[in-house]
Amino acid sequence: MSGPTASDAPAGAALTPPPEAEEPVRHPDAPAPGTLLGSHYDQCFGCGPRHPHGLHLVSRASDGVAVTAELRLQGDHQGAPGLAHGGVLASALDEVLGAVNWMLRAVAVTRRLETDYLLPVPVDAVLHLSARCTAVHRRKIYSTAEARIGSPQGPLAVRADALYVEVPMAHFTTHGRAEDVEAVLRDRPGIAADRAFEVNP
């Protein structure tokens, strides 16, 4: 019989860094605080400028290993009448948490995302999103995020904790739909470096 695995761990444990985890270190070539981060992929639901129904989030580098962004909730984002859908809010937080990885120059995917919905978020509200990395252990990146209504100091509506796992570029070329992968590699051969870091496949 095999021993316990990460999947057997209690849910909360998955988001608690092990004692040997390290403080995150801002990469020396990370974008300067205030710099707007470009989209990693035109068709990304979170940040892609060409996505017809996407959130079109633009993240901004902060001090440390952190980013901010703003999202105006619209009619298309409703779950209950006049209120934002929880999945849309989780997507927005996943996007800014993912953008934090750029400050480490790490390519990583979401392994676990845990959200607490504290307040309903009305359509037309502007959500101020912020995310920061709290710890790094080998390929694992631990981060936390907040969404506040109306201003960066506004009421806390949603918070999230997340675990990202660093992956090689082969993760995308192996698992992604071939036509999309081929198109992006043809049209943007430097995609892995576009956000100011290089990736060794």
Ligand SMILES: CCCCCCCCCCCC(=O)SCCNC(=O)CCNC(=O)[C@H](O)C(C)(C)COP(=O)(O)OP(=O)(O)OC[C@H]1O[C@@H](n2cnc3c(N)ncnc32)[C@H](O)[C@@H]1OP(=O)(O)O
């Ligand atoms: C072109 C554009 C470029 C840029 C592209 C940028 C993309 C950003 C996209 C935005 C974010 C997304 O939407 S991402 C999309 C949603 N997420 C996904 O599709 C991910 C699907 N899941 C996976 O592919 C896989 O499970 C992975 C890659 C996450 C992990 O698989 P793996 O590579 O086999 O790794 P594995 O050995 O299992 O685990 C790695 C480490 O994490 C630990 N670990 C694993 N699970 C847990 C857990 N629940 N709790 C604690 N720890 C865990 C393991 O113990 C290990 O630690 P140790 O032994 O190393 O210490």
